[in-house]
Amino acid sequence: MCDVQWEKSLTNLKSLLFQSYQNVILTVWYDFLSLICMQTQSTTEMNSLSTCVNKLVTDGYSINFKVDEQGLVAVEEGKHYKPDQVHIKNFFRFEGASDPADNSILYAIELDNGKKGTLIDAYGSNSDASIGNFIKQVEDMRKKTPNENH
DSSP, X not given: OHHHHHHHHHHHHHHHHHHHHHHHHHHHHHHHHHHHHHHHHHHHHTSSHHHHHHXXXXXXXXXXXXXXXXXXXXXXXXXXXXXXXXXXXXEEEEOOSSOGGGOEEEEEEEETTSOEEEEEEEOSTTOOHHHHHHHHHOOEEOOOOTTSOO
């Protein structure tokens, strides 16, 4: 009689363990798929220059910057900034589907004073040397992964 009860208990335990094991597998699989979907969504959301600029503007990067001989310029206000006042929070490269001349790079910039904006340059043979030289002088430059907050 003891053997029968023991066998029944073991069968019930195996069943419970199998169900628990299935739940763990399903949870891990769900978490894995969620991570893949988040990365895919982040990647596809940022796949064009205009989409990326719009997203950055939504995130507060509303100033348009350019570079001249005096440094980085906030276009609308005409104020200049030196490389040590500039922090590149992220950057994105875009490649033209059929024309290498469509290659560009977008910089998400935050200044010491908290103002944020974007700077766009071509890259490769069409890049602007003054922008390249300025960017090389900026010490605080990061590239965020898709899982990091903006």
